[in-house]
Amino acid sequence: MSIKIAPSILAGTFENLGAVVEKIEQTNAEVIHIDVMDGQFVPPITFGSQMVQSLRAYSKKRFDVHLMVQNPEQQIPLFIHAGADMISFHVEASRHPHRLLQQIKQSGVKAGIVLNPGTSAFSVAPLLNEVDYVLQMSVNPGFGGQAFIPEVLKNVEQLAKWRKEEHLTFEIEIDGGVNEETAFLCKQAGVDILVAGSAVLGTNDWQKAIDKLRG
Numbered sequence: 001m002s003i004k005i006a007p008s009i010l011a012g013t014f015e016n017l018g019a020v021v022e023k024i025e026q027t028n029a030e031v032i033h034i035d036v037m038d039g040q041f042v043p044p045i046t047f048g049s050q051m052v053q054s055l056r057a058y059s060k061k062r063f064d065v066h067l068m069v070q071n072p073e074q075q076i077p078l079f080i081h082a083g084a085d086m087i088s089f090h091v092e093a094s095r096h097p098h099r100l101l102q103q104i105k106q107s108g109v110k111a112g113i114v115l116n117p118g119t120s121a122f123s124v125a126p127l128l129n130e131v132d133y134v135l136q137m138s139v140n141p142g143f144g145g146q147a148f149i150p151e152v153l154k155n156v157e158q159l160a161k162w163r164k165e166e167h168l169t170f171e172i173e174i175d176g177g178v179n180e181e182t183a184f185l186c187k188q189a190g191v192d193i194l195v196a197g198s199a200v201l202g203t204n205d206w207q208k209a210i211d212k213l214r215g
């Protein structure tokens with residue numbers, strides 16, 4: 001399976017996110033990563049479902065909504081309605097992750113569970129039959145432009161091992177500090193989807209940056 005690239009609009013200019021999404025649409029990236037922060041689970045507040053619904057008009061690519069929010073159960077129906085194709089929420093923020101994953105999938109949207117760098121892969125082991133993807137954070141969530149934490153690759157390797165042993169089909173996505181060098185390590189460990197904010201949107205040739213990440 002070839003690697004998918006998901007540029008993150010968090011690294012874009014917030015005064016015109018429509019133009020940012022339109023520009024990603026011109027590249028061959030498979031997915032657009034959308035970081036939703038509520039000022040509770042993480043300090044910053046970014047945007048909500050109405051913004052995502054407005055951005056929908058600018059792209060036909062898959063919208064990957066990464067919920068960094070305290071009460072994902074409250075937000076999920078709104079983002080389904082807004083046109084998300086993939087929705088993930090943090091295992092650290094959820095009381096009933098199994099039920100929430102089922103709820104997302106029943107609406108025809110791909111369901112993902114997210115792990116912070118300090119969370120063990122074992123915390124999502126009982127959910128692996130239910131998930132479409134696992135998002136491993138490779139920085140502490142809340143901010144773009146941070147350095148990759150290499151220890152998280154142990155989680156990725158463990159997830160890839162379980163996937164193989166148990167003939168599961170979930171994808172592994174990684175998010176934070178992904179650049180040309182760390183992308184290589186991620187692919188070796190078993191990652192399928194690379195999220196990249198600054199490594200793509202921080203350059204003046206987004207397609208060239210995406211080509212470099214694919215390697």
Ligand SMILES: O=C(CO)[C@H](O)[C@H](O)COP(=O)(O)O
Nearest residue numbers: 141142144145176177197198
């Ligand atoms: O979820 C995130 C931060 O919480 C972002 O998706 C991530 O940080 C991407 O930015 P960069 O590639 O610049 O690290």
Ligand SMILES: [Co+2]
Nearest residue numbers: 035066175195
């Ligand atoms: Co993210």
